[in-house]
Structures are given as structure tokens and as C-alpha cells.
Amino acid sequence: MKVLVFSSFTFAYLDRARVLFGTLKKHHPDWERVAVITDRPPPGIDFDPSAEPFDRVVWFEDLNIPRGEGWLFGHDIVEACTAVKGPFLHQTCEAGDADIVIYLDPDTALLNDLSPLVKALQTHDGLLTPHLLEPEDELQALLDNELATLRTGIFNLGFVAIRTTGQGARFARWWNDRLLAFCHDDIPKGLFVDQRWCDHVPAFFDRFHVLRDPGYNVASWNLSKRKVHIGLDGAITVNGSPLRFWHFTKLGPTGDTMTRRYAGTNFEVHEIWNWYKRLIEEARDPRIPPRWWAFAAFDDGTPIRKDWRELYRDRADLQAAFPEPFRTGPNTYHAWLAVEGRLTGPASVA
Amino acid sequence: MSLTLSPEILQQVRAEFDPDFYLAANKDVAEAGADPFQHFLIFGAGEGRDPRPDFSMGRYLALHLDVREAGVNPFVHWVTSGRAEGRATDHGLGFQYEVLWADKPIEERMRALRLAQPDRAPDPAQTLSDAANRLAPGRGIHVTVSHDDYSRGVGGVQLCIRLEAEALARRGTDHLHLFPSSAGVMVDVERETPTLGVLLNGTLTGHFTPETVAEALAPALAGRRITVSIHSLIGHPVERTCDMLAALGVTEGFFWLHDYASLCAGYALMRDDVAFCGAPSPDSAACEICSYGRRRRIQLPAHVEVFQRFALTVVAPSQVALDLWSHRFPVRPAASVVHPHARLEPRPVQPSPSVPSADRPLRVGFLGMPSLHKGWPIFADLVRRFAADDRYEFHHLSAVEDPRVPARFTRVAPTPDQPQPMIPAIEALDLDAVVLWALWPETFCIAAHEAVAAGAAILTHTGSGNVAAFVAGEATRGQVLPDEASLRALFASREVATLSRANRKPVLHDLVFSGMVADLIPEAAT
Numbered sequence: 001m002k003v004l005v006f007s008s009f010t011f012a013y014l015d016r017a018r019v020l021f022g023t024l025k026k027h028h029p030d031w032e033r034v035a036v037i038t039d040r041p042p043p044g045i046d047f048d049p050s051a052e053p054f055d056r057v058v059w060f061e062d063l064n065i066p067r068g069e070g071w072l073f074g075h076d077i078v079e080a081c082t083a084v085k086g087p088f089l090h091q092t093c094e095a096g097d098a099d100i101v102i103y104l105d106p107d108t109a110l111l112n113d114l115s116p117l118v119k120a121l122q123t124h125d126g127l128l129t130p131h132l133l134e135p136e137d138e139l140q141a142l143l144d145n146e147l148a149t150l151r152t153g154i155f156n157l158g159f160v161a162i163r164t165t166g167q168g169a170r171f172a173r174w175w176n177d178r179l180l181a182f183c184h185d186d187i188p189k190g191l192f193v194d195q196r197w198c199d200h201v202p203a204f205f206d207r208f209h210v211l212r213d214p215g216y217n218v219a220s221w222n223l224s225k226r227k228v229h230i231g232l233d234g235a236i237t238v239n240g241s242p243l244r245f246w247h248f249t250k251l252g253p254t255g256d257t258m259t260r261r262y263a264g265t266n267f268e269v270h271e272i273w274n275w276y277k278r279l280i281e282e283a284r285d286p287r288i289p290p291r292w293w294a295f296a297a298f299d300d301g302t303p304i305r306k307d308w309r310e311l312y313r314d315r316a317d318l319q320a321a322f323p324e325p326f327r328t329g330p331n332t333y334h335a336w337l338a339v340e341g342r343l344t345g346p347a348s349v350a
Numbered sequence: 351m352s353l354t355l356s357p358e359i360l361q362q363v364r365a366e367f368d369p370d371f372y373l374a375a376n377k378d379v380a381e382a383g384a385d386p387f388q389h390f391l392i393f394g395a396g397e398g399r400d401p402r403p404d405f406s407m408g409r410y411l412a413l414h415l416d417v418r419e420a421g422v423n424p425f426v427h428w429v430t431s432g433r434a435e436g437r438a439t440d441h442g443l444g445f446q447y448e449v450l451w452a453d454k455p456i457e458e459r460m461r462a463l464r465l466a467q468p469d470r471a472p473d474p475a476q477t478l479s480d481a482a483n484r485l486a487p488g489r490g491i492h493v494t495v496s497h498d499d500y501s502r503g504v505g506g507v508q509l510c511i512r513l514e515a516e517a518l519a520r521r522g523t524d525h526l527h528l529f530p531s532s533a534g535v536m537v538d539v540e541r542e543t544p545t546l547g548v549l550l551n552g553t554l555t556g557h558f559t560p561e562t563v564a565e566a567l568a569p570a571l572a573g574r575r576i577t578v579s580i581h582s583l584i585g586h587p588v589e590r591t592c593d594m595l596a597a598l599g600v601t602e603g604f605f606w607l608h609d610y611a612s613l614c615a616g617y618a619l620m621r622d623d624v625a626f627c628g629a630p631s632p633d634s635a636a637c638e639i640c641s642y643g644r645r646r647r648i649q650l651p652a653h654v655e656v657f658q659r660f661a662l663t664v665v666a667p668s669q670v671a672l673d674l675w676s677h678r679f680p681v682r683p684a685a686s687v688v689h690p691h692a693r694l695e696p697r698p699v700q701p702s703p704s705v706p707s708a709d710r711p712l713r714v715g716f717l718g719m720p721s722l723h724k725g726w727p728i729f730a731d732l733v734r735r736f737a738a739d740d741r742y743e744f745h746h747l748s749a750v751e752d753p754r755v756p757a758r759f760t761r762v763a764p765t766p767d768q769p770q771p772m773i774p775a776i777e778a779l780d781l782d783a784v785v786l787w788a789l790w791p792e793t794f795c796i797a798a799h800e801a802v803a804a805g806a807a808i809l810t811h812t813g814s815g816n817v818a819a820f821v822a823g824e825a826t827r828g829q830v831l832p833d834e835a836s837l838r839a840l841f842a843s844r845e846v847a848t849l850s851r852a853n854r855k856p857v858l859h860d861l862v863f864s865g866m867v868a869d870l871i872p873e874a875a876t
Contacts, residue, residue, distance in 0.1 A: 111639070112635060230621065230625070230627075230635075231628075231630075231636075232626075232627065233634070234628075234630025234634020234637060235630075236635040236636060253412075253418075256412070257415060260443065265446075265447075267443070267444060267447050267450060267624055268625075270450040270451070271624070271640070274453055274639075274641070275639035278455050278641070
């Protein structure tokens with residue numbers, strides 16, 4: 001049974017990916033580890049994939065997405081990194097490169113082995129983890145967690161595991177198609193990148209299984225209902241189940257606030273976070289500029305605003321007229337924006 | 351800051367500021383004779399110094415990110431608006447969170463220590479040869495190995511070595527003590543030129559590489575009977591220290607369990623310094639996340655090798671310590687023995703009771719350094735909860751004060767004239783009970799013996815190792831409680847009053863120390 005695990009990220013998250021793949025390597029040295037990178041190395045960084053804890057790198061260009069550059073321009077960093085999960089998953093199924101494919105967000109890390117997933121995929125074609133496994137009791141938690149996941153998706157797509165045949169392959173094709181066209185952060189339209197789509201999964205794919213084990217995908221959004229215990233035998237358990245992997249979302253003061261709020265006096269949670277922060281610090285390459293993304297700016301360095309991306313992706317005529325939208329100079333999308341008077345005015349950069 | 355605040359606000363903030371606490375917590379300000387409030391506003395706030403014992407600047411900023419982003423003085427914010435808005439000053443997450451929040455990675459702490467105490471240049475080997483040649487011929491020699499120069503320290507291990515050396519000296523045995531010249535917190539694997547400090551019969555001879563020690567001492571020690579007692583290998587370049595012992599002809603010896611440093615780089619087995627871990631498998635998830643986990647993978651094999659090279663008799667000061675260690679250490683020692691550091695003997699003449707008045711407050715104390723491992727946060731919490739309750743009076747007897755905790759402080763520190771000052775101090779204060787809430791399984795606990803010797807009862811918990819075992823053995827010694835909630839309940843219900851001296855009428859004891867391994871070495875061997 002060949003298992004392939006992949007993650008999707010940019011160089012700004014290389015430290016997190018290193019930690020994830022390092023823990024994967026420790027617990028599953030025989031699983032293939034693939035880094036899908038939608039980015040280019042920052043200037044001065046001599047990126048050597050052979051020195052990294054993953055087996056191979058798949059660059060955005062390797063995915064051969066139709067109208068690649070134009071398609072990429074239509075997405076901000078989060079949209080792009082989540083959207084490429086679909087093509088990679090689908091293409092891996094098509095190529096027959098593995099029997100099982102597991103996706104993990106770069107900001108997850110293993111604290112135990114994931115072999116029960118392989119067993120579960122003997123009887124199911126796919127596995128998803130819901131953000132929440134039980135209702136909240138407090139209003140604040142309801143607002144932070146239950147209501148928020150109604151907007152962003154019932155399942156957390158920081159994890160998905162499929163067989164590369166049967167409904168697993170059908171899911172991969174369907175998700176690929178949807179993400180190529182609609183992987184947008186547009187909550188008013190019912191979209192939250194790759195996640196809201198998967199609310200359909202239990203209805204569309206009856207051989208998919210909702211993983212209800214609290215030891216998987218532990219994160220600040222479900223901590224209010226999960227108690228972490230570290231026994232004298234050295235085992236870490238969550239509500240009595242072995243802790244498998246943690247989702248270290250929002251590393252920094254905001255994440256700390258949410259962790260404090262929901263971990264309460266369960267200090268073991270902070271021990272796990274401290275461990276992760278130490279590993280990140282070790283894995284960090286200080287030469288990579290914070291928030292680096294090679295596709296964040298036009299070729300003259302002008303940061304690309306979100307509304308310019310949205311306009312471009314919504315207008316087939318602009319896509320046809322300017323197939324290389326990152327370029328600047330005469331007869332470019334950038335020049336068109338200037339002529340239209342759209343280069344000025346308040347809007348967020350993304 | 352003072353320039354930008356209106357006089358009304360300044361007055362409001364000053365009224366909430368605790369100048370006595372500020373001066374006690376900041377000796378440099380007190381010594382400089384500066385006005386504490388002005389110092390706080392202009393310098394202290396920016397340096398994160400707290401304005402009163404119950405307000406932490408760092409904690410307030412961590413709790414309220416908007417205040418942090420605004421860059422305002424958190425105490426001024428709390429006094430002028432935060433308090434009225436109902437903003438919390440305490441996260442209520444317990445001391446463990448505080449420890450973890452302030453945690454500096456252990457590697458960083460070790461680097462800082464190496465920088466603060468760099469390798470020192472070795473002294474000339476001739477100094478050591480000359481000193482060894484001055485030893486009277488034919489006498490046996492007892493070698494002790496520990497983490498520091500026992501003659502300059504006042505802790506428990508230092509006392510044990512002193513007593514051990516004195517007991518053997520009375521039999522005409524010389525004493526050689528070896529310790530790492532630069533302090534460490536774990537076994538050393540990083541120093542390029544580690545040296546050992548050498549004391550001969552209590553006098554510092556100098557600092558030499560382990561190889562020099564072997565070469566310089568071998569001729570003078572040849573033909574003598576050598577006994578060895580390893581009290582600690584913390585800070586030692588273990589392999590080289592062992593090579594040196596082997597070169598001197600050592601094949602066997604004693605190994606003390608003063609702590610659990612042979613099981614883990616965290617000698618108290620406190621995972622991440624917040625909870626007793628039980629020393630599980632080094633491959634466990636707990637050791638994976640623990641800040642001591644990686645160093646344990648060095649420290650444990652280093653000690654295993656020592657036991658494989660030498661036939662060592664493990665000396666545990668309590669059965670509790672021996673049981674835990676035997677259960678977790680991967681190789682069997684040549685032998686093991688339980689040998690307490692001290693015993694209690696009823697005083698031949700009991701002083702007449704000092705008429706303890708039944709209606710005075712119950713006097714409850716904490717003995718020794720206000721450290722985490724000793725359970726200071728538990729005592730501090732108790733004091734804060736009941737400080738205003740006139741049924742209780744809280745005392746702290748120590749060489750070091752913690753101004754954040756409103757307990758009455760009595761400075762108690764050993765001096766050459768009074769090497770064991772704790773027992774008379776407890777008696778002088780007429781303490782009824784002491785809280786000995788070690789967060790790790792203590793291997794012995796001299797303070798527990800001192801408390802009972804002086805007639806104070808002990809309040810402890812089941813996880814305190816030999817403290818619990820010592821108390822559980824005799825009901826008159828105090829109570830062993832299951833957890834902190836039970837401790838608080840005991841005070842809230844006033845049930846703790848049953849531990850008053852008036853009620854217990856304790857028998858006072860003398861504390862009689864053992865001769866340590868001198869008691870285990872046959873006379874003929876020395």
C-alpha cells in the first residue's frame with residue numbers, strides 16, 4: 001500500500017512545512033512526502049530540495065493548469081495555495097502514483113503515527129475531519145466556532161485522505177474542477193476557498209467517512225471540547241484517544257489568545273504549542289522575507305491588489321487581452337488598469 | 351510618560367501604585383534612592399517592572415492585545431479605563447501557564463550559561479602533583495564527584511558531601527573532591543576544554559583537565575585504598591571524568607540518588623518544568639514535546655555508560671526514590687541500598703510548652719527558597735486567598751524573599767556558627783504547620799525533618815515523594831492531601847486548626863545526620 005502525503009505552501013511557510021514533513025518523516029519514513037509549492041525562491045536563496053525533509057517538489061508550473069499564469073493571477077496567496085490541492089490530488093489519482101493520498105496543511109504536525117488512517121481507508125474511500133465534533137455550550141464559543149464554521153465549512157480541509165480509486169478518485173476529479181473555477185475567499189457568495197465545497201461530500205460520496213476521533217486535527221477551534229492529557233506512561237491523549245496530529249493555526253499573538261481562551265487550565269496544550277514554536281524557530285530561514293510571495297506583485301514590484309485580481313478573474317475579455325497579467329509596460333493589464341484610473345484608490349493588497 | 355499624563359490621572363495612578371513592593375522587588379531602585387513612582391513611570395514600565403504585587407505588566411499586555419498595539423502603559427490603562435471596563439488582570443490559568451509563557455528554550459539557557467562561564471585555562475599540572483605529594487603516605491582516599499564546589503555551597507548535596515568527608519576523615523581517610531569548573535545544568539557535551547575543580551581535604555588546589563588529574567594524581571594515589579562516591583555528574587564531561595577515575599584504578603563505587611539527573615536532563619522529572627512526568631520512555635510523545643526531551647537522549651545514555659563501566663552501588667536516601675529510579679533506569683546497578691540522610695531523635699529534655707494560645711492565628715510557614723519545584727506557587731496562592739483572614743498568619747523562612755507574596759518574611763540562612771538555622775527559626779516563630787508541596791517526588795527533604803524536629807506539622811500531597819512517605823508514616827507529622835483543592839478546603843473550613851501546636855502538643859526532636867556512605871564503607875576498606 002503506497003501512501004503519499006503532500007502539503008501546499010509558499011516560501012513564507014517553508015518553516016512550518018519543514019516541521020510537518022520532519023514529523024512525518026519520523027513517524028512514517030516509508031511514506032512519500034511531496035511539497036507542492038506555488039512560489040519561487042526569494043532572491044539570494046539557493047533552495048536545495050534534496051536538503052529538505054520532503055522527497056520531491058511539485059512547482060505550480062508542473063501542474064499544467066490551463067491558462068496557468070492568468071489563472072494564478074486571479075487568486076490571492078491563500079486561494080492559490082488551496083486551489084492547487086485539487087489539481088495535484090486529481091493528477092496523482094490519474095497517474096496511479098499511490099494507493100492512498102493524504103493532504104495535510106503545512107501548519108500541522110504529527111505527534112503520533114497515522115497508520116489508523118490507512119486501516120480506515122480499507123473500508124472507506126475518503127476521510128474528512130469536521131472542525132467540531134460536538135455542540136458548544138458557551139455563547140462566545142458558539143460565535144467563534146459553530147457560527148464561524150457555518151461560514152467557512154463544516155470540515156477542515158487542513159486534512160483529507162483518499163484512496164486513489166473509486167469514490168476517492170471521483171472526489172479528486174470533482175474537487176479539482178470546482179477549485180480550478182471557484183476557489184475563492186468570498187463568504188457572501190457561499191465560498192470559502194476549498195472548504196465550503198466539501199460540505200457536499202457526505203451527500204455526494206457515500207463511501208466517504210467522517211473521522212470522529214478527537215485525536216486528529218486538534219486546533220484552537222475545537223479545544224473547548226477537547227481535553228489534552230499527558231500520562232506518566234508518556235502518552236498524549238485527547239479525550240482519551242491518542243493525539244495524532246495538531247493544527248497549529250495562527251502562530252502568533254492571535255493564535256495565543258484563542259488557545260488561552262479555549263485551553264483554559266489545560267496547560268498541556270501550551271506545552272504542545274511551546275514545542276511547536278521551538279521547532280519553527282529552528283526551521284526558520286531568516287533570509288526569507290516575512291510574507292514573501294513571488295506572485296504578490298507585478299514584475300515592477302507593485303503589489304497586486306485583491307480587487308485587481310478579482311476583476312481580472314471575472315472578465316474573460318481581460319484574460320484574453322492580457323494573457324501575461326504580471327507584466328508591466330505598454331499593452332499590459334497593468335497599463336490598462338492605469339488608463340482606467342484603477343491603479344489608485346483604497347483597496348487591500350493580497 | 352509623566353509629562354503626558356494630567357495631574358489628576360497621575361494622582362489616580364499613584365494611589366494604586368505600591369511603592370513598598372516596588373522597592374522590595376527592585377533592589378537597584380532602592381539602592382539608587384530613586385522615587386519609586388517616578389522610576390516606574392519613566393523607566394520601570396518600559397522595562398516591564400510591575401507596579402504592585404497583583405498586577406503583571408506582561409500578563410495584562412498578553413491578555414489585551416489592543417492595549418499592546420496601542421503602546422500605552424498597561425498599568426495606567428488599567429487604572430484609568432481597563433478596570434472600569436472589567437478587564438482581567440489575571441488569566442486564571444494557573445502557575446503552569448505562567449511558567450510555560452515565560453519559558454526560554456533550554457538550549458538558549460545553556461548557551462547563555464556557557465557564555466557567562468566560559469572554559470577556563472587549566473592551572474599547571476605541577477600544582478596538583480605537589481599537593482598530592484604532600485598527602486600523608488599510606489592513608490586511604492575518598493573521592494567524591496559532584497556538580498559544584500561543596501565547600502562554597504549551602505544546599506543539601508553540599509551538606510551530604512561535607513558530612514561524608516568529615517565522617518571518613520575521622521577514620522583517617524583523605525578526601526578528593528572533583529567538580530566541573532564551569533557550572534552546567536546537564537552533563538556536558540559541548541565545552542571544548544572542560545576542566546575539573548579539585549579540592550584536596552577541603553582546599554581548592556586548582557582547575558585541571560580530567561586527563562591531567564589522572565596523570566598528576568596517579569603516582570601519589572598508587573597503592574592507596576580508593577573509595578568513590580558520585581553525588582552528581584551534572585556539568586561533567588562524563589566520559590572523560592570516567593576515564594580519569596578508571597585511570598586512577600577505580601572499578602567500583604557508590605552513586606547517590608539525590609535527584610533523578612541519571613534518568614533525565616530535567617533532574618526533578620518535571621516535564622517542561624510544570625508537571626511530574628514519571629520518566630517515561632525517551633521515545634514517548636511526552637519526551638518528544640518536553641523541553642528536556644532532546645537532552646535526555648544524551649543524559650540518560652551517559653549515565654547508563656557509567657553504570658556499565660563501574661560496579662556501582664546505588665544509594666537512595668529514601669525507598670520512594672529507589673523504587674522510582676529502579677523502575678525507570680535501563681540497567682541494573684551492582685547493588686542498591688536505602689540510607690537516609692538523617693533521622694529524628696526525641697530530645698532528652700522537652701522544653702516546657704510556650705503556652706501556645708489557642709486563640710492566636712494559626713501560623714503557617716514555607717521553608718526555603720521560593721522555587722517552583724518546592725511548590726512556592728501553591729503556597730503563594732494559599733497566602734493570597736487567606737492573607738486577609740485573621741485566623742491565619744503566613745510566614746516565609748528563607749535566604750531569599752519574594753516580595754509578590756504577602757507572607758511575613760524571616761531571613762534564615764546558614765552561617766559557619768549556625769549551619770542548621772531552620773529548626774531554631776521555626777521554634778522561635780512558633781509555627782504550627784508548614785506547607786511542603788514539592789511538585790516532584792523529593793528523594794529526601796531535609797526541610798520536612800526540620801519541621802517535625804521543631805514541632806511543626808506538615809501539609810503535603812501524595813506526589814511529593816519522600817515528604818508524603820515521611821508524613822504518611824506517622825499521623826502526628828501532618829497530613830497528606832490528594833490535591834491543591836483539598837489544601838484550600840482545609841483552610842476554608844478551618845479544619846486545618848487541628849494541626850495547631852496547642853492541639854497536637856508535639857514532641858520536639860533533634861535532627862541527627864548520617865555519615866552518608868561512610869556508614870556503608872567497612873572500616874577495613876579505609
